[in-house]
Amino acid sequence: MSLLRSARFPAIVLLLAAVAGVVIANSAWADAATAVKNAPLGIPGVWELSVGHWIQDGLLAVFFFVVAVELQFELTQGELNSARRALQPAIAAAGGVLVPIALYLLIAGGAVTRDGWPIPTATDIAFALGVLAVFGTGLPAGIRVFLLALAILDDIVGIVFIAVLFTADVDWGMLAAALVSVVLFAVLSRQLDTRARVPIAIALVLLAVATWVFVHESGVHATIAGVALGLAMAQRPALRVRHALEPWVNAVVLPLFALSAALVAIPAVSAGPLSPAFWGVAVALPVGKIVGIVAAGALAQRMIAQPGAPRLPLADLLAAGALGGIGFTVSLLLSELAFAGDAVTRDQATLGVLAGSVVSLALAAGLVSWRAWHYRRQTVTA
Numbered sequence: 001m002s003l004l005r006s007a008r009f010p011a012i013v014l015l016l017a018a019v020a021g022v023v024i025a026n027s028a029w030a031d032a033a034t035a036v037k038n039a040p041l042g043i044p045g046v047w048e049l050s051v052g053h054w055i056q057d058g059l060l061a062v063f064f065f066v067v068a069v070e071l072q073f074e075l076t077q078g079e080l081n082s083a084r085r086a087l088q089p090a091i092a093a094a095g096g097v098l099v100p101i102a103l104y105l106l107i108a109g110g111a112v113t114r115d116g117w118p119i120p121t122a123t124d125i126a127f128a129l130g131v132l133a134v135f136g137t138g139l140p141a142g143i144r145v146f147l148l149a150l151a152i153l154d155d156i157v158g159i160v161f162i163a164v165l166f167t168a169d170v171d172w173g174m175l176a177a178a179l180v181s182v183v184l185f186a187v188l189s190r191q192l193d194t195r196a197r198v199p200i201a202i203a204l205v206l207l208a209v210a211t212w213v214f215v216h217e218s219g220v221h222a223t224i225a226g227v228a229l230g231l232a233m234a235q236r237p238a239l240r241v242r243h244a245l246e247p248w249v250n251a252v253v254l255p256l257f258a259l260s261a262a263l264v265a266i267p268a269v270s271a272g273p274l275s276p277a278f279w280g281v282a283v284a285l286p287v288g289k290i291v292g293i294v295a296a297g298a299l300a301q302r303m304i305a306q307p308g309a310p311r312l313p314l315a316d317l318l319a320a321g322a323l324g325g326i327g328f329t330v331s332l333l334l335s336e337l338a339f340a341g342d343a344v345t346r347d348q349a350t351l352g353v354l355a356g357s358v359v360s361l362a363l364a365a366g367l368v369s370w371r372a373w374h375y376r377r378q379t380v381t382a
Contacts, residue, residue, distance in 0.1 A: 010250030011133035014126065017255040021262025033263055055260045056329075059253045061212055061226035064155075066249050067125065068230025069242040071152055076235065079145040088300040089149035092317075095296020096150065096324050097121045097157050100288030108280030116277050116338045116349050118165060120284035120356065122158035122330035125151035126254055128323040131361060135368040138376035146312060147320050150293070152227065158330040159221040166337040174218035178225065181211040186232035193236060261329040266354065267347030275348035277339070278355070285331070285356030286363060290321035297321075315374075319367040325360030327353055 004010060024033045042048035049057070071080075080086040100120035108116060128151050132144060185207040192200050208229055216222040230238065294317045301311045312320075331353045339346035 004247035004250045008133050008137065010254060011130040013250070014130040014254045014258050015134065017258035018127065018262040021259045022264065022266075024259075025263040025265045030263075030265060037260060037263055052260050052263075055256050057216060057222040058212070060257050061223045062245060063126065063249050063253050063257070064152075064223045064226030065230040066242050066245055067148065067152060068227045069233065069238045071148060072231050072233075072235060072238065074145050074149070079142050080149060084304050086149070087304055088297065089146050090153060091300035091304075092146075092293045092297035092320070093150045093153035093157070095292035095294075095299075096123070096154060096289050096321070097292070099292030099295070100284040103288040103291075104280040104284040107283060108276035110276060112342070113275065113277040113280065113345060113349075116280060116335065116345075118158070118161040119281050119331050119334045119338060119349055119353065120288055120327060121154065121161065122327050122334065123151045123154035123289070123324045124326050124328040124330060124357070125155055126257060127326045127328055127357075127361070128364075130254075131323060131326065131364050132368060135365050136372045138372040138379065139368070140375060143312065143316050143320065143371075146297075147323055150320065150324060154324065155330060156224070156227065158334065159224050161334065162221050162337065166334075169219060171218045174214045175220065178211050178214035178218065178228075181207050181214060182228045182232050185211065185229055186234070189232075189234040189237055192234065257329075261332070264332060264350065264354070267351050274351075275345060277345050278348040278352040281331070281335070281349050281352030282355040282359070285327050285353070286322070286325040286360040289325035289360065290318060290363075293321035293324050294318055315367070315371055319364065319371050322360055322364035322367050326357050326364065327360075328357045331357070 024030065037052040038050050040048045041051050041054055074080045075086055080089070101117050104117050104120055105114060108114065125148075128147060129144075132139070132147060136144070185204060188200055188203055188207065192204070208225075211229060212222055212225040215225040215228075233241070294314065297312065297317045297320070298314065332350060335346060335349040335353055339349055
């Protein structure tokens with residue numbers, strides 16, 4: 001279990017699963033893997049989703065719950081426990097959304113491709129934290145916390161874009177029911193240490209499942225349920241649940257998610273000039289994220305820094321910006337939705353997501369390794 005709780009081993013498994021997914025999707029096994037991913041699973045005629053949807057909407061919600069619990073701790077007792085500190089990654093995240101949008105529209109603002117502007121806004125938190133764990137041994141905890149908050153906010157923005165721009169009919173009644181479930185979950189979790197634990201624990205599980213179902217049925221991406229429950233739960237029991245779930249998330253949830261998300265056939269684009277949609281995404285992910293996160297993060301630290309609090313150096317912001325450019329899963333989903341009626345442009349945008357994310361991953365690996373080496377060297381010479 002200690003191996004599965006470590007930072008590096010699960011991250012390596014995650015990255016290997018992603019590589020395996022890409023290889024399988026572009027091999028003779030592609031059709032069989034796609035058939036498994038698309039196979040229905042559930043109660044026939046009552047509740048059925050494909051295997052891929054269960055992984056990306058269901059299991060991934062558990063991961064988001066675990067991450068949200070960690071963020072809640074940082075916001076109350078950790079590195080982000082003041083409004084000034086919490087605003088810094090929020091402002092950096094805003095820069096990491098607005099600048100890629102502007103850059104994409106500058107490159108691909110024509111009538112055919114302009115609808116793809118949401119694609120480069122998302123950060124794939126699982127892959128970003130995986131790269132950070134593999135290459136970032138020795139980095140201060142503040143950098144990971146900064147990235148954690150930034151990536152969660154970016155993912156929430158991506159989910160909001162999906163809900164607002166690409167969901168035809170949001171069921172507000174289901175969303176209201178989800179909100180009620182979250183409130184009940186929060187209230188009941190605060191009774192867990194004072195009253196009968198087993199009945200309350202069972203009720204919490206049922207409320208968590210109900211919240212996920214309500215959010216899913218509302219038309220909003222169901223992983224937002226995990227974020228809401230993780231932030232709402234009373235901290236002491238939430239940390240215990242996080243500790244219990246962590247090995248399962250690292251050993252099962254994240255590898256399955258990475259394998260499923262990476263089952264993407266590299267599009268066979270035409271031999272002619274690449275579309276502006278490709279260049280818009282491929283440039284906006286690595287360049288737009290770095291410029292936006294670094295500029296907004298530096299401005300936030302200068303304007304609202306807490307007196308006496310250490311600032312992230314520019315080099316650390318560069319590493320965080322490169323990590324933010326790993327769009328991958330949510331960006332691929334946004335690409336599918338933005339160009340649902342135009343397969344050619346969709347394939348070009350998909351190729352742009354893959355290219356931009358790989359460039360960002362390579363840049364992030366180099367920058368994170370350099371900063372980790374810098375901090376390890378400081379520790380040795382201190």
